[in-house]
Amino acid sequence: MxxxxxxxxxxxxxxxxxxxxxxxxxxxxxxxxxxxxxxxxxxxxxxxxxxxxxxxxxxxxxxxxxxxxxxxxxxxxxxYEWNYKKQLLRIQASQGQAWDETHDQIFTEEFLLTxxxxxxxxxxxxxxxxxxxxxxxxxxxxxxxxxxxxxxxxxxxxxxxxxxxxxxxxxxxxxxxxxxxxxxxxxxxxxxVDHPDKERERAIVVSQVPEVEEALAGQVVDAVAALRQLELRKSPSIAETVDWARTLVALQVGTLDDDVVARTLGVVLKHASDHDRALAALAGERRRR
Amino acid sequence: MTLLDRHTDFLHALRAAGIPVSLAEGLDAVRAVDALGLGERETLRAAYAATLLKRQAHRPGFDQVFDLYWPALVGDGVGDGVGDGVGDATDPEEAVGPSDGPAELADLRERVEQALAADGAADGADAGDLTALAREAVARFGRIRGRGPGEQRWSAYNTLNRVAADDLGGRAAVRRFEELVETEVRRRAAEVRGPDHVARHAVRTAVDQLDFSRASRAELDRMRHEIQPLARRLASRLHREQRDRRRGPLDFRRTVRASMSSGGVPLTTHHRPRRPGRPDLVVLCDVSGSVAGFAGFTLMLVFALREQFDRVRAFTFVDDVHEVTDDFTRGADPADALARLSASAAHASRFGRTQYGRAFTRFAEQHRDALTPRTHLLVLGDARSNYGDLALPVVADLVHAARRSWWLNPEHPRHWGTGDSEAPEYAALLPMVECRNLTQLGEFVHDLA
Known part of the structure; x- marks a missing residue:
């Protein structure tokens, strides 16, 4: 084939x-x-x-x-493993049989655990x-x-x-x-395999979480991409992006603003130090705007 | 040149660039190319990458060599409006090249800005545009003047200088543009001088073979990303080896109990785990300008490995000693820690010139209690002491007080003892190990346990 x-x-x-x-x-x-x-x-x-x-x-x-x-x-x-318990039973059941016969019988497919x-x-x-x-x-x-x-x-x-x-x-x-x-x-x-580009990641989010709106998916992917630019102990993976989108859908949040990010960041970042750093970067971003 | 020649030349160039490619892998590559055909350049790249590469660290070098041997286009390409760089030499216009006046420059800058902005918005979508712009930028502004036809040279430095892309977009986007320009210049050079020449001189080494002192800023960033997995890898290996050796005295009770299931015959014996003795580690680190990059990396690795050691204490010195242990709290941010570390150089110096003898003496005076019979002592530095006092008896005493000690030197052994290097004197007291790249660092830490 x-x-x-x-x-x-x-x-x-x-x-x-x-x-x-x-x-x-x-x-x-x-x-x-x-x-x-x-x-x-x-x-x-x-x-x-x-x-x-x-x-x-x-x-x-x-x-x-x-x-x-x-x-x-x-x-x-x-x-593989030989099913020795079954083999023991076989030996006990064949009391009186010749050894050679028994020996041949217990090492067959029947007693093989694949x-x-x-x-x-x-x-x-x-x-x-x-x-x-x-x-x-x-x-x-x-x-x-x-x-x-x-x-x-x-x-x-x-x-x-x-x-x-x-x-x-x-x-x-x-x-x-x-x-x-x-x-x-x-x-x-x-x-x-590495983190995908934004286009592909958005497609993945939409296909995995069909309830999510296009715009929100875009925002989530942008935010995750920004997080990956930071120097973190553990960069968020695709699985975490999808989890985040799922969380936002469950919370019935329409747009991803700073407040929502701060509340739900635990879904994407699993280290306290990463958390602090991301929030600091976020605050810096806001001040610049 | 036949396709097969091209293929073997390509493999040779990869090997020369430090990427191990075996004969069997080369054969696999041919089979893969055969299965896929030569229709699509990126497919060809994927086929070669899948069969020849075995380590992601080799990927940048592989991509560079691939771009040289399988270029995307020849000369200026066809039909993009700008003249042919290598071709027809008799045409005067061609020899001068496409016009590169201020009007074109402003126009190009504007288009690059737009492309970079679009690139930031939708990642990857406009990569083609940006590549074309990089090509045009090199064709217009990268040419080194005053060379005859067939002798043309292009320069990434000239191009980036003229275009001055720094303020056109975000840092990451600009960096991508710079990389595209560099790739384009390499392609141009390969066309004129042959790919083997360029591969020999312009392809960068893989990040784990790279000298700490010679790395560019982008490479330093990549190295720092590499160090966390390295530490994890080493930690898991050390753990495994410890576990293997952990067969202690016979655990009689467990052995007898386990024998019940086999009718009282002790088929497997159980052993008491041996108590793992985890040593302390004291790191003395030269942070003067000449070795700063090296010291930063080694310290990062040491602290990444602190699960392996009961206690880690770190000191930095130039001509005075300063303790930096608290800067590396568990879970602290590596970038911040590195920044604080370089700031601590100010605390560690009195007159600002490296003086090993002074630093060791101060350490012995102030922190002698850090060294116990369970302590491993690690000195990081190039042993260049500005012809000052060496305080050899003090060092001998420190080495004696510690359980084991090593000196990591970022210089090649052939430079030890030249100029103001006092490496041989110190090497007589404690083992001195050359440590210039991540591979050597990994080997050292492996031997440490």
Missing amino acids: TWFESPAETEKRLAEAGYLADTATATTTYLAAALGKPLLVEGPAGVGKTELAKAVSRATGAELVRLQCYEGLDEARAL RPLLTAIRNEHPTVLLVDEVDKTDVEVEGLLLEVLSDFQVSIPELGTVGAVRRPLVVLTSNATRELSEALKRRCLFLH
Whole structure:
């Protein structure tokens, strides 16, 4: 199956799935599908890295298999595990049987618990495999991923090598809290997603919060853009812009004036020092006017 | 020149600009270009970026090299009314170039102002207009006079000087225009002299390889944004390594309890966590003019890392010592802190000339109690002491009092000991480490833990 026809078509279908991608994102997504290479998406929190994978699965009607990474993730939870409780039951139930027979029986598909990576590989239907926040894992898990990502196969000692029935489209996301190994990066296409320009961001706000008025959406996007110009500990992301628009709709506010900004700033800025700085900048702006 | 030659030259130029591109990545790039075709320039850029880049810090350098090897247009472009800069040399009008009188200047300034205003209102919508204006500005006002045909040079400095765009719009917008002009000048130069020549001389280094002392103001800003993720990255790495080593004595109770589920056989052993010993850190920082930029960055990183240390105390000195710990309260604004830090230089100097010996002596007199057997001592400075007294015994005593000590020097080791540099004398007492860019700083902090 071909995933997408061309970059332009990718952009269109992602937009239909509710994800407004820019040229670079659409082109790279298309390339990842066309070349059959994993796509490593990097960028600040809340710019829609995970959402990209979800949108691809929605746009192509593929199944989404998600592996959420965290510190201490291991093979048993990423790849596969033997269901040893069921195996014990099997052994107890087969009292009197010869050992060889039992042995052959307990290491079969029936007793295999597949975890996300193996599930994605064995799936007969088109699959999008999302490996989320890959930078949170330990270095050993990266080694595990290498075999899966480059050859799309998994070696299980008792069963042999399980190859992919159909190549999944792999999307890895990372917040860059640590450098990923060169070996992993080399196997991936790299895409850096950043805060979008105003035009696109306004479109995103309007599509995510349909109740919001055009003018208010414009004001919110302008205000967020101004906030990003300030030197903040955490710049507001798209997710926060959307939250802000939602808040204003819920409060039934028609225009974004200074008072409203001061009252609802907590939705966009999550650090006390950022808050103070933004208000100071706002006051300075007013004095100049 | 075939397309393949262009491709390999491009890869070579990227490598020369400090962006590691492997053979396999080059092959991937060819496959990607093959899958996409050459129809669209931005698509080509995206294809190369996706396959060759592995780190966002390399992006500015990549874009510059890309613009050189895959230019948007040749000469002055077609049909935009201004003459062809490289082409027909016999035509006298062409050799003189498009007119650049005061009338054209006023007209262009007005249009740039409008474009910048429109650019501010609807971000990205008028980028094409602005690019065209930058092109025209360079064609009209950037030409260096007195060169023969085929020898033309263009200068971003001349262009920006004549156009004087500073008062035409907001700072960010003007900066964008300046960047466009610089890109255009590089493109023009690449056409005349070949892209490899320009790539070698004009492409800027990635921000994590950049010297603290040589960075321009825009690059300093970018570095400051880079330092927070760097600290986070280092902190998480340090944390991970600490955790790995944290296997303490056997926890008998937990091991026995866990063995219940496996019929009394202790399959996994449990251990008591080892108590993490977190050291104190004392930073002594030279804030005289010559190393100010370097010191600011290092201090920012040290304070970003303060979760790793129990207590951090910082002192600045020129020829006297001043404590600045309170300027870095938790969650304080980094920009304010940096401003206060440079203001503190006034408190740290008596006569205004760096004197390491004096500063160390004053520190030993006033803040000797800051150093304990749990303290790490960090000295930041270029060890240029204006031929003053070095107070080596005092320094030896300080080093002895601290648990470990280091000296970070922003100068290249080959300059140590030249002129009034006293680096070798101090290096004999405590390990001196070269630290000129973010990469070296990151490596040092990693070794610190």
